[in-house]
Amino acid sequence: MNMDLGDKIKKYFNEAELYFSHGLLAEALEKYKAVEGLVKSTRSIRNRDGILKKLKRKIEETDQKIKKIDRIQPTAQVNEDARSLMKEMYTFDDPEAKGSAALGGAVALAKFGQYDKAIEELNRLLEYDKLRLEAAKNILWCWVQQNYGEYAVSLYQKWRKQKFFPPEEAESLQAYFNELMDKSGLEQEIDELESQRTIEPDSEVEDDEILDISAVKLILPRGSRKGEKVELEISFQSGKYIQMIILRKEKELLESISPGDLLKNMIFYSPVAIFYGEGFVSNKHTIDAGPKKGDFILEIKIIKIVS
Amino acid sequence: MAVINLKNRQIECKIVFYGPGRSGKTTNLEYIHKAFKKQVTGKMISIDTEGDRTLFFDFLPIGLGKIKGCDVKVQLYTVPGQVKYKATRQLVLKGVDGVVFVADSLAVRREKNMISLKDLHENLQKMGLNIRKLPLVLQYNKRDLEDKGLPVMPLKKMEHELNRQLKVPSFPASALSGNGVGNTLTAILKLTLQSLQNEFKWAQ
Numbered sequence: 001m002n003m004d005l006g007d008k009i010k011k012y013f014n015e016a017e018l019y020f021s022h023g024l025l026a027e028a029l030e031k032y033k034a035v036e037g038l039v040k041s042t043r044s045i046r047n048r049d050g051i052l053k054k055l056k057r058k059i060e061e062t063d064q065k066i067k068k069i070d071r072i073q074p075t076a077q078v079n080e081d082a083r084s085l086m087k088e089m090y091t092f093d094d095p096e097a098k099g100s101a102a103l104g105g106a107v108a109l110a111k112f113g114q115y116d117k118a119i120e121e122l123n124r125l126l127e128y129d130k131l132r133l134e135a136a137k138n139i140l141w142c143w144v145q146q147n148y149g150e151y152a153v154s155l156y157q158k159w160r161k162q163k164f165f166p167p168e169e170a171e172s173l174q175a176y177f178n179e180l181m182d183k184s185g186l187e188q189e190i191d192e193l194e195s196q197r198t199i200e201p202d203s204e205v206e207d208d209e210i211l212d213i214s215a216v217k218l219i220l221p222r223g224s225r226k227g228e229k230v231e232l233e234i235s236f237q238s239g240k241y242i243q244m245i246i247l248r249k250e251k252e253l254l255e256s257i258s259p260g261d262l263l264k265n266m267i268f269y270s271p272v273a274i275f276y277g278e279g280f281v282s283n284k285h286t287i288d289a290g291p292k293k294g295d296f297i298l299e300i301k302i303i304k305i306v307s
Numbered sequence: 308m309a310v311i312n313l314k315n316r317q318i319e320c321k322i323v324f325y326g327p328g329r330s331g332k333t334t335n336l337e338y339i340h341k342a343f344k345k346q347v348t349g350k351m352i353s354i355d356t357e358g359d360r361t362l363f364f365d366f367l368p369i370g371l372g373k374i375k376g377c378d379v380k381v382q383l384y385t386v387p388g389q390v391k392y393k394a395t396r397q398l399v400l401k402g403v404d405g406v407v408f409v410a411d412s413l414a415v416r417r418e419k420n421m422i423s424l425k426d427l428h429e430n431l432q433k434m435g436l437n438i439r440k441l442p443l444v445l446q447y448n449k450r451d452l453e454d455k456g457l458p459v460m461p462l463k464k465m466e467h468e469l470n471r472q473l474k475v476p477s478f479p480a481s482a483l484s485g486n487g488v489g490n491t492l493t494a495i496l497k498l499t500l501q502s503l504q505n506e507f508k509w510a511q
Contacts, residue, residue, distance in 0.1 A: 011456070018457055019415070022449075023329045023360070027415045069360060078363065082354050085366055089401070111398055112363060 006045070009038050020062060025069070029062045071224060078114065079294070086112050103131050107138055115142045116258075120285060133169045137176050143260075144184045147222075151260035152177075203303045205277075207239030210302060211270040216242065218266045218279070218300075223256035232298070240302040241282065248286075248294045257298065259284055268302070278304040309404050311507050319380045320503060321402050322495055325427050326409035327419035328360065328388030331448040334482040335409060336367050336385055339492060342485055346370055348380065361387045364399045374500065381496065388423065397430050405442035405499035407491055409482075410469055412449045414458040417468070424469055442498035443475045446491045451481035 016031030036055045039045060078086075087105030103125055110118035119142050125135035136159065143152035156177050159165060165173060217231045230253065236243040246254055261281040268275050283299035309320040324332040333353065340351045349368040354361070364384050371379040386396040408427060410420040428438045453459040462479055470477050476494045480487025 015457060018452070018455055022452075024413070024415070027413075072360075072362070078354050081350075081352050082363065085352055086363075089398075108398075112395065 005038060005042060009035055009045075012038065016058070020058075025062055025066045029059065029066065032058045032062060078112075083109060083114060083117060086114065103134055103138075106135070110138055110142050110145075113145075115146055116284060117286070118142055133165065133172060136165070136173055140173075140177055140180060144180055146258065148258070148260055149181065149184060153181075154260075203240050203301060205240055205302060205305050209305070210240055211273060211275075213237055213242055213268045213270050215269040216244070216266055216279075216300070217269070218257075218263050220253070220256040221261045221263065222258070224252050225256040228256070235297075242279075242300050242302065244298045244300075245287075245292060246296045246298055248296065254284075254296055257281055257284070263300065266302075268305075276306040277302055278306070309503050309507075311503070313507075316377045317380070318377050318500075318503065319382065320404040320499055321382045321384065322405040322407065322499060323400055323403045324383065324385040324407045324409055325396070325400075325423070326388055326448075327411055327416060327423040328390075330388060330409045330411040330416070330420075330423075331480075331482040332385040332388065332409045333361055333365050335407070335446070335448075335480075335488055335491070336365050336383055338482055338485045338488045339369070339383065340367055342489070343369065343492075360389060361385055362392075363387065363395055371496065379500070381499075390422070390426075393426065393430070396426070397433065400430055400434065403431075403436075403441070404503065405444075405495045407444050407446055407495050408469075409446045409448050410465060412447050412459045412465065412479075413452060414460050417460060420465075420469060439473065442495060442502045443473065444491055444495040444498065445470055445473070445475055445477035446482075446487065447477060447479045448482050448487075450479045451484060451486070 012031050012035045016028045016035060019025075019028035019031060032055055036052065036059065039048060039051055039055065042048075045051065086108050089108060102121070106118050106121040106125065109121065119139055122135045122139045122142070125131045126139075128135075140152045140156060143149070143155065156173070159173070160170065163170075213234050215231055215233050217229055220226055220228050220230060232244040232246070234242050235245045248254075259281050263279040263281065266277050266279050268277060279300040279302050281298065282301045283297070285297055287293055287295050287297060309318060311318050324335055326332050336351060336353075340347055346369040347367065348370040352366040354363045354365070364386060367383040369381050369383060371381060373379075384399050386392070386399045406427065408424060410424075431438050431441060447462060447465050450459065466477060476498070478487045478491045478494065480491060482488055
């Protein structure tokens with residue numbers, strides 16, 4: 001084998017390994033491919049097939065790692081320390097805070113993509129007259145950012161039907177919401193959606209008609225695991241409302257189901273029977289205390305039993 | 308923007324470590340956390356994900372004690388370097404008083420340094436800040452990798468490409484071992500406090 005070529009292969013491979021160990025994956029991939037090209041260009045190399053096999057594995061591993069990182073969304077759940085910090089960072093001078101540290105903090109959470117927590121806090125602020133309008137605007141913004149335009153529309157309609165805001169505020173909210181929907185490119189017409197599903201659909205079943213359920217199987221409606229069937233154990237049931245605990249580390253699962261999702265083709269397992277139906281994700285929130293602190297509770301309302 | 312309370316003689320300012328992905332911003336903060344224990348006033352908050360990439364930011368609070376009768380507290384932040392997190396970088400930059408630009412000395416990262424510096428310039432501009440007027444220090448990190456056989460850019464070339472126009476203090480560094488980290492930090496603190504002094508005359 002040509003000595004220069006051997007040295008070159010060794011040098012490039014060493015570089016690729018170092019780039020990989022420093023997290024410079026694109027650079028590592030390029031070098032591994034360069035090494036592969038060099039090895040393929042000669043037949044005089046010892047254990048050529050073994051080396052090519054090893055390189056192929058390296059290339060695949062690096063490529064997969066790059067794809068995995070590309071898939072990560074900057075909306076991952078963060079711990080309480082980080083959330084507090086995010087809030088603090090914007091409470092001192094955020095013009096959107098309009099004098100309220102709480103609102104500024106919630107808005108900051110939303111901007112960092114912590115939508116669930118932001119909505120939870122903003123919902124609390126709806127009770128305060130001075131903050132209500134800004135809180136409502138930001139709630140709608142959070143839903144639209146998550147591509148839940150339809151849910152945002154139905155929420156807006158609910159507020160409108162309930163006359164939740166005094167006329168001046170309602171007008172301001174409408175102008176804001178129209179602009180938000182325009183900018184987001186969502187085509188739903190706010191007025192045409194009156195007949196569509198409301199915030200929480202009424203259930204066709206009575207509480208006492210539903211057996212004790214031990215587990216459910218559902219199809220994830222969105223996110224990276226969209227379309228995947230998952231089985232979840234029930235941790236608590238109150239009539240047609242069932243609750244499941246999802247571990248905080250199950251990030252992809254958590255991102256694949258959210259309040260407002262309508263779940264068709266669900267399978268409910270009870271100790272005595274299996275039945276099919278539909279459900280509505282009515283809540284998802286973090287557990288704030290106890291041994292499961294930091295994990296999530298997902299609540300589903302059973303709205304229909306098919307068989 | 309710094310929070311200055313002249314009545315209580317307290318100053319709180321914000322320094323952001325900026326730069327391309329994987330250039331060593333978090334490693335800088337980790338080293339400061341470890342090596343400047345006396346100055347560290349709280350815990351380091353780091354939010355990273357797959358591949359140790361910073362997803363949001365890192366945070367480290369340090370206290371410099373009394374300077375000219377004022378209690379000086381500094382918050383150190385890093386930004387996520389990956390291009391796709393531009394919005395987060397803008398959020399973290401909000402209220403910045405000084406910037407350390409951590410450039411990667413590896414030859415293969417040459418273009419990424421330039422893109423990131425341009426990104427910093429644009430983000431500051433959006434906030435009404437001028438990169439030439441803001442306290443700024445450049446750090447040429449990963450100098451140690453030359454010993455491992457990786458092609459590293461000569462300092463002169465990096466100076467020419469990144470600092471020709473800015474003409475700000477610059478330091479070679481190896482954040483993993485801590486070489487140059489202290490110098491960089493001292494320089495940005497000095498520049499930032501000088502700038503705040505010129506603006507608010509707090510030391511008088």
